[in-house]
Amino acid sequence: MNTINKVTVVGTGVIGNGWIARFLAQGYDVVAFDPAEGAEDRTRQAVNHAWISLEQKGLAAGASKERLRFIDTIEEAVAEADFIQENVPEREELKKSVLETIDRYAKTDAIIGSSTSGIIPSTLQSGLQHPERFIVAHPFNPVYLLPLVEVVGGKSTDANVVKRACQFFDSIAMKPLVIHKEVDGHVADRLMEALWREALHLVNDGVATTEEIDTAIIYGAGLRWAQMGPFLTFHLAGGEQGMRHMLEQFGPALKLPWTKLEAPELTDELKEKVIEGCESYAGDESVADLEHKRNEFLVKLLDLVEEYWPESKSLNKN
Incomplete structure (x- = not known):
């Protein structure tokens, strides 16, 4: 089993830059490719912004912002990589085209991951020459702090590739969650x-404002979910008998028409309600200010989560 030493990131938007910052913080040399004008400057600014929180969280030996290198062509960028993470916009044909190019020029034993948030891997790997080494590796923003990465193999993915990818994500302080279907x-x-x-x-x-809904999550469900998630939270709601009693007592309420499964029509009026609500709630704080506060909070919260949900709790027991 080959070791992953060289990583390449293709596409340097918010998610791609998050991956870059995490890889750098874990002591890797990182090669990046993005044909957009000004991409390198934006990435280096994003890494500088993330580095403040990463230093608070703790850097790996040898970690340096200077270990990032931009390459002018995708062919050269992926040629020597052991692991390649694709992060281009969520358009199926664009992703497939970029992935086919990566697949054509990458080493045959390199793992190719896609950050796609919605497209299934079998669709994306269908045109690849080596589909067995392709996975979905879907992270969460900010990638440099949040540890969860959903790992999904397609119909042609080699099970050993999924295993190798999970081992790699474990090694960079992530929590790989294998999605089996x-x-x-x-x-x-x-x-x-x-x-x-x-x-x-x-x-x-007109039931609640954006601020009221956020308050309901922040001071209610959100606090509990950060530690246990919905199932263990409801397990506790059942008292000594746990989920068994909870389902007997509260299960019938699931049939009540409390929630709406279909999304509402995104009318101009609804858009303005949401936009104005968020802008009013944010007040004088810019997005950058809010990101800084979010990152400070996440650094502290992650330490607390680890204290109460130790490494021995494996996400993938099967």
Whole structure:
């Protein structure tokens, strides 16, 4: 089994830059490719911004922002990589085209990961010469701090590639969660989308403002979910008998028409309600200010989560 020493990131938007910052913080040399004008300057600014939080979290031996190198062509950028992470915009034909180019010029034993948040891997690997080494590796923003990465193999993916990828993600302080069945949106985004749809309905129907909905999550469910998630939270709600009693007592409420599964029509009126609500809630704080506060919070929260959910709790027992 070859070791992953050289990593390449293709596409340097918010997610791609997050990957770059994490790889650098874990002591890797990173090669990046993005044909957009000004991409390198934007990436280096993003890494500088992330580095403040990464230093607070703790850098690996040899970690340096100077170990980033931009390459002018995708062919040269991927040629020597052991692991390649693709992060181009979420358009199927564009992703497939870029992935086919990566596949053509990468070493045959290199792992190719895609950050796609919704497209299943079998679709993306269908035109590859070596589809067995392709996986979805879907992270969460900010990638340089949040540890979860959903790892999904397609119909042609070699099981050993999934195993190698998980070992690599473990080594860079991530929590790889193997999704064993392909589904649009994977797992975490499907859960977030369900909550997002309901939140939009509540705003659209005049039940609550954006600030009130955020408050409901921050001081209620969000605090519990950071430690246990919805299932163990409900397990505790059942008292000594746990989930068994919870389902008996509260299960019938699931049939009540409390929630709406379909998303509301995103009318101009609803858009303005959401936009104005967020801008009013943010007040004088810029997006950069809010990101700084979020990162400070996440650094402290991650330490607390690790204290109560230690490494011995494996995400992948099967």
